[in-house]
Amino acid sequence: MRSCWRSAVATRSSSISRPRPIGDARWRRAELGAQPDLTAYRLFHGDAEGAPGLAIDRYAEVVVVHADSAAVLERWLPEIREDLRDFASAYVKVHPRRASRLTGQDMQQAAPAAPLWGLGVHDVEAIEGGVRYLVRPDAGLSVGLFxxxxxxxxxxxxxxxxxxxxxxxxxxxxxxxxxxxxxxxxxxxxxxxxxxxxxxxxxxxxxxxxxxxxxxxxxxxxxxxxxxxxxxxxxxxxxxxxxxxxxxxxxxxxxxxxxxxxxxxxxxxxxxxxxxxxxxxxxxxxxxxxxxxxxxxxxxxxxxxxxxxxxxxxxxxxxxxxxxxxxxxxxxxx
Ligand SMILES: C[S@@+](CC[C@H](N)C(=O)[O-])C[C@H]1O[C@@H](n2cnc3c(N)ncnc32)[C@H](O)[C@@H]1O
CATH class of the missing domain: 3.40.50.150 (Vaccinia Virus protein VP39)
Structure with missing residues (x-):
């Protein structure tokens, strides 16, 4: 990830004119982001932070965007691209009501294997409390670590x-x-x-x-x-x-x-x-x-x-x- 926290601060200082829920949430995570043995946490919990139905998880240099519907994703896409642009790659997951019933092409649509931006990442190593976990951002709706x-x-x-x-x-x-x-x-x-x-x-x-x-x-x-x-x-x-x-x-x-x-x-x-x-x-x-x-x-x-x-x-x-x-x-x- 390229200078993540500096960018979050910059986003904060330019947020006076209009609300920036995602940029502001990153600011509130500064303490978590500063922990040397933690590179995996929820970056944005939209239900509580101004964007119901949207959540964004960080796994090292990759972000995974979860949306309750395509409309929610569409609504927040410009902010996502702007406020998270310093992450190397982003993946999206659009969750249907009953995920357990998804198969084949429907799963491809809900959780595209290709990133929204950046290079494709099959494996990323996330660290939590010094423990390493293999996360697969392209793996489907769940990427390996809750x-x-x-x-x-x-x-x-x-x-x-x-x-x-x-x-x-x-x-x-x-x-x-x-x-x-x-x-x-x-x-x-x-x-x-x-x-x-x-x-x-x-x-x-x-x-x-x-x-x-x-x-x-x-x-x-x-x-x-x-x-x-x-x-x-x-x-x-x-x-x-x-x-x-x-x-x-x-x-x-x-x-x-x-x-x-x-x-x-x-x-x-x-x-x-x-x-x-x-x-x-x-x-x-x-x-x-x-x-x-x-x-x-x-x-x-x-x-x-x-x-x-x-x-x-x-x-x-x-x-x-x-x-x-x-x-x-x-x-x-x-
Ligand atoms: C919510 S995840 C568990 C998360 C895990 N405890 C963690 O924190 O990483 C549910 C898991 O249950 C498994 N599963 C579903 N039905 C099951 C069953 N009847 N017996 C055993 N495993 C099952 C799924 O394959 C899936 O891996």
Whole structure:
């Protein structure tokens, strides 16, 4: 990236005559941008910062622009080009209502493989808390690292020492990498996509972690939870971070209590269940009720150890919203 922060300051000083939501947001991120071990964070959270339906993520020298519709993207394109022109490349993603149903040509249209500007970038290395992650800006709607989970990854680095960890819905294994770097005894990453698990192995290698192929397991989370329970296999920490909807088929609103139950059954005594959802339509209370319901059905009792929402520094709360969209709980089970 070419002199990113100087340019943000310049944008700020020329913003007196008309509002510049994106330029101003960059100014507010100056502290995050100055951290030497952080090159990946949300640069603009439009719902809260003056452009509903638009969000922009920074991964080192690349920006990824997410829009709720083509009209939103169109509306903000001039500002995006002007206020982010010092980034080497930009990619756009136009999110449909049900992303899990997108295939082929529709996906190409929603997430073009070619950049909006700059050279094509297949791989970029992003750094968060000194940890390296492989990000693929041209990979589809999700590029490999969910930035709103930064605090959870930091907690895993600080709290996983000596634990056996089951990382369900592992995606590119960012939680697995964090727990391993935190000294976990073993981390089993499980996902329904072989391609994501391969990507996860890249992330292990990037961080010079020893890699055991047996710890990257392909399959359905429910199937495997049943298998672990039957075999009497237990883990000190079980992570569940499912998609809101998936063609597997999974739906948070229908299936979370059942998932919490199955996960709780394989948590070792005094172990931790770390459960998450980014489903914006679900309140904290409802999420906690799902967890409680699952624990009761599994015959377990849980004590809240930690809770997280999206980090407020780069994911500010939109005006009028009563609760953050990301809900994460760490529960110690008896
Ligand atoms: C929201 S992402 C998880 C993000 C991840 N925890 C992280 O923070 O990087 C959801 C993942 O769940 C996987 N998935 C969807 N349905 C699944 C299922 N039934 N069993 C296992 N994995 C599934 C998808 O392939 C995807 O990688």
């Amino acid at each position: 930035l709103d989970m930064r605090d959870v990854r930091a907690w895993l680095r600080g709290n996983a020492r000596g634990l056996s960890v089951l990382n369900l819905f592992a995606y590119t294994c960012s939680f697995g990498v964090s727990a391993s770097l935190g000294g976990a005894r073993r981390v089993l990453n499980l996902d329904l996509s072989r391609a994501y698990l391969e990507w996860g192995k890249h992330n292990y290698r990037l961080n010079r972690l020893t890699l055991d192929e047996r710890d990257f397991v392909y399959g359905d989370a429910f199937d495997w939870l049943g298998r672990f329970a039957r075999r009497g296999e237990r883990f000190d920490l079980v992570i569940v971070d499912p998609p809101s909807f998936s063609s597997s088929p999974f739906s948070v609103t229908r299936d979370y209590p059942r998932l919490a139950e199955a996960a709780a059954r394989v948590v070792a005594p005094t172990g931790i269940l770390l459960a998450a959802t980014n489903h914006a339509g679900t309140s904290d209370e409802r999420f906690e009720a799902w967890l409680q319901n699952g624990l009761t059905r599994a015959g377990r009792h849980g004590q809240l150890a930690q809770r997280w929402h999206e980090p407020s520094a780069d994911f500010p709360l939109a005006p009028g919203r009563t609760h953050p969209y990301l809900k994460v709980r760490a529960l110690v089970l008896d």
